[in-house]
Amino acid sequence: MSSIEEQITEVEDEIRKTQYNKATQRHIGRLRAKIAVLRLERETRAKGKGAGPGYSVRKSGHATVGLVGYPSVGKSTLLTSLTSAESVAAAYDFTTVSIIPGMLRWSGASIQILDMPGLVPGASTGRGRGREVLSVVRSTDLVLFLVDPEHTNLRALIAELESSGVRLNTRPPKIVVTTHDRGGLTIASTVKLTHLAGGLAAEIAREFGLHNGHIVFREDATADQLIDVLAGNRVYIDAILGVNKSETLSEEERKRLRADLAPFDPIFISARNRVGLDTLVEKMGRALRFVRIYVKPPGRPPDREDPVILRTGSTISDLLRRLPGDLQRTFRAAQIWGPSARFPGQTVGRAHVLRDEDVVTVVIARGSQVAT
């Protein structure tokens, strides 16, 4: 029996040899599912040996950005230029990989930036301690790719991230899978499935050992999207791109790079000369999609000076966790004014999703101490 690595290579070769067309679509879909299953198995074994992912970086700030790029493109220089030298307090050595954190302020939010060792091709299979680096990337809120004029192969970098389960600039597919003990496999969809017709969805599910259960599609998903949902360990992270050492580039060269790097909209910087950094930071801050929440104590005006900073999609429950006192226990309701309120002063519960610049009053149960 060949090793998992050999089996993966075999299936990859077969995919490469197969021309993609209507007739082979199913075959390829099935093969891709096979690879995903083999990769899951490889991960499980690596974890068992204690070698795999499972170490993380101490997070601080409101969000974490990972600096990802080939060696020597200027990641460490950028971190030093972006963050005050003092904030690069210590090199946390994770026995094999050094990740240097720095802290940056943007519009009231503090953003942690992680400088990581350069990625090399083959990182996702473990080259250059790549798997450890990639496991840290998986835990970040935003990827900042950095290339320089000598290392512009962004696609290969993206491929490394993808094979470690990172999905960039896209949302989780609208597919819901439930497993049952028996009753076979049923599939329903609210839209016409153009990529997974003719039983392909069921065949892929079977590759994952799903024989009894229910799959609901709420979008016209591809085979890869279904595989992602079945594999279940995918993370969805946004990414932006900087081109460093750009002080050496002519207008013509920039234009060519821009075309090469599409659909990314690269920001040309010089980390060493501190050029373009404001634009980069602005783009980073916006990409993190913070929401600012103004807390209003009952009967008093809201505190507009010092908003609570949350990430987009956060709920009242997330807000409670960030406020002093035992609000998780004493919470009774919240009142909302602002973008997420259907009308001023609307009463909402813990699951209510907040929007940027909401004003919130927390109402606590009678008899509880008032939180200040």
Ligand SMILES: Nc1nc2c(ncn2[C@@H]2O[C@H](COP(=O)(O)OP(=O)(O)OP(=O)(O)O)[C@@H](O)[C@H]2O)c(=O)[nH]1
């Ligand atoms: N011309 C130019 N050189 C730069 C710039 N920024 C960094 N460098 C140089 O690029 C080289 C590599 O910089 P580092 O910051 O160590 O690169 P790195 O990406 O952290 O490298 P690894 O940690 O090995 O992955 C150094 O010699 C820097 O001085 C820049 O804006 N322009």
Ligand SMILES: [Mg+2]
């Ligand atoms: Mg470095």
